[in-house]
Amino acid sequence: MTDYFDSLETRAPADREAQLMAALPAQVAHAQEFSTAFGEILSGVQAAGVNSRAALARLPVTRKSQLLERQKAQRATDTFGGFATLLRGPAMPRIYASPGPIYEPEGSTRDYWRVGRAMFAAGFRAGDLVHNAFSYHMTPGAFIMESGAHAVGCTVFPAGVGQTEQQLQAIAELRPDAYAGTPSFLRILVEKAQEIGSDISSLRLGLVGGEAFPPSLRDWCLERGLDVYQSYASADLGLIAYETSSRQGMVIDEGVIVEIVRPGTGDPVAVGEVGEVVVTTLNPGYPLIRFGTGDLSAILPGQDPSGRTNQRIQGWLGRADQTTKIRGMFVHPSQVADITRRFPEIVKARLVVSGEMADDVMTLQVEAASPPQGLDARIGEAVRDVTKLRADVLVVQPGSLPNDGKVIEDARSYK
DSSP states (O other), rough: OOOOSSSSGOOOOOHHHHHHHHHHHHHHHHHHHHHHHHHTTTTTTGGGGOOOOHHHTSSEEEEHHHHHHHHHHHHTTTTTTOOOOOOOOOOOOOEEEETTTTTEEEEESSOOOOOOOHHHTTTTOOTTTEOOOOOHHHSSHHHHHHHHHHHOEEEEOOOOOHHHHHHHHHHHOOOOOOEEEEEHHHHHHHHHHHHHHHOOOOOOOOEEEEEEEHHHHHHHHTTTEEEEEEEEEEEEEEEEEEEEESSSSEEEOOOOEEEEOOOOOBBOOTTOOOOOEEEEOTTTTTSSSEEHHHHEEESSSSTTSOOOSOEEOOOOOBBSSSOEEEEEEEEEEHHHHHHHTTTTTTEEEEEEEEEEEEEEEEEEEESSSSOOTTTTHHHHHHHHHHHOOOEEEEEEEOOOOOOSSEEEEEEOBBB
16 A cells, blocks of 8 residues: 555655746636636736746735635626636536635536545545534535545545534444544544443544644544544645644645745745745636735745655644734734835844733834944834834844744733
8 A cells, every 4th residue: 555645745856846837837827817816916927937936926915805805896797706717517516605705616626625635644545434524514624525535535424513412323333434524523522422422433533624733632632542633725725735644744735836925925934934824726727826825834844754755834823914903003014014125134023012002012123133323213214104103113133033923913911
């Protein structure tokens, strides 16, 4: 039995990068031609020149809020706001709704969201029975997992959510091998089974998503005979990254290009630095180019001990949208980025809001190696110009600020 879902997982990193960059111009051109939204967003971009990460980084980041705005504006004529290139019918078997509502198409290709790779890495194999406890109502989570299970060769029991005792009866009688769903509902099932004496010992594997899965809960599952792994996927992008038996970060999927950028900007950060996860998918039916997930993570150095050679991310580290209301005014991470761009001496910046409500104190902390005299005063003027608010400026040495992806830190007392 092979240890990998397919040969893509063990490609030489240089070969993978060359193949991804060779596919990128065609995907950009396809999005420009067949997606009216990206025809506008990427207007004037020469697709043939988008053949490197540096060139990709010069394209604008598209955020979920923009997707929702375009969908709302075009409800009467285009359900998907001009982003999808699929047509209803055999090419689009289902449409889903996420909060907003944002509507997402499903394509007809096998394992459309590419989650089979994550399931295989978690130990799922052909012939296993999967108890799928994601909701089968409107949202695509259940179908994302189901399509992945089918790609591996598993049989699926569509359990959905709720009705805990009925689910436990089904587990006791059907004897499934694996669980798919949220980690919190898995815990509810296990605890309820212990309470009423239901036999769920057949469950030995799990793939979870949709929520954080802390090490403490992972270990709790292991103590009860459940080897559970994380997946990182979305309705828009499909699988982004997945956990392997090494449990050292999450390996990036083979069907996407992942960048980590400074929140509020589209500027890539160095390996190891926390920033926003931005994804370009090679899916032709929903060709999202530089789609900002709003999630924080970091690229891990080195390769995964499992033998998979793609880059790894650290996992979910929080949300990137740190917009904060200060003295009645909203301040955005993009405004902090605008300020720092005016000063080449600044390596990194962090706006700290302290004090108590109605008595806010703003301090812009900036890293600068050899700050010229008067830099702090000039930065202070820029803060007032961009945010219309006054701030103290504190210049510190490079490497002094925390590596947590925060551009705006709300340290106020809310007592």
